[in-house]
Amino acid sequence: MRLLACLALLSSGCAELGPYTWADHYRDPREPSQPGAYVLGVGDAISVSLFAPYEAFSTKAKIRHDGKITMPLLNDVQAEGYEPAVLARQLEVRLKDFANNPHVTVAVDEARSLRVTVFGKVANQGVLTVPLGSSLVQVLASAGGLQDLAHSDRIFVVRRDPQLVRIRFRYDDLLRSRGVAPTFRLRSGDEVMVD
Numbered sequence: 001m002r003l004l005a006c007l008a009l010l011s012s013g014c015a016e017l018g019p020y021t022w023a024d025h026y027r028d029p030r031e032p033s034q035p036g037a038y039v040l041g042v043g044d045a046i047s048v049s050l051f052a053p054y055e056a057f058s059t060k061a062k063i064r065h066d067g068k069i070t071m072p073l074l075n076d077v078q079a080e081g082y083e084p085a086v087l088a089r090q091l092e093v094r095l096k097d098f099a100n101n102p103h104v105t106v107a108v109d110e111a112r113s114l115r116v117t118v119f120g121k122v123a124n125q126g127v128l129t130v131p132l133g134s135s136l137v138q139v140l141a142s143a144g145g146l147q148d149l150a151h152s153d154r155i156f157v158v159r160r161d162p163q164l165v166r167i168r169f170r171y172d173d174l175l176r177s178r179g180v181a182p183t184f185r186l187r188s189g190d191e192v193m194v195d
Helices: 002-015 084-095 136-142 171-175
Strands: 045-050 059-062 068-071 075-078 104-110 113-120 126-131 155-160 164-169 191-194
Touching: 045 068, 045 084, 059 068, 084 104, 113 136, 126 136, 136 155, 136 171, 136 191, 164 171
Parallel strands: 113 191
Antiparallel strands: 045 059, 045 104, 068 075, 113 126, 155 164, 155 191
């Protein structure tokens, strides 16, 4: 009897999808100012170059888990979340206390990879490490594709943004390049759930 009650509760929970936002209605607060612009993140290896006569203060660093790098004169500097050119302008402003008219460039030496958890009705559940810029279709393919019993209109990306948000996709939209689905940007820490 208790088992039947648990099964009834589980099946009713599957029918109720809970709150979500369709992919076409979701706006990423971290979207870059220019379409296609690169936003720095944890794990990126970058070069910060200062021009003459301040070359000695140039540095190479990997963005740490706290989102910062360490630089001569400035110590810890927030790098995560900025486009390279925006970070360069901010560093120029901060370096004016130490140098006359500093000119800074920031370049990405090695782009980070993404760690995405995939679970639900896919062939291979687990944490995947995929190249930055991977699409949702590529991640689903890396997980072995959808199982036969998967609902093709119940694909969710669960993201902390900073609050928890569930973004819903249709598999057909991903395959046929409709709406924002094919260009949706995954972030490290996203969870992909197929119902």
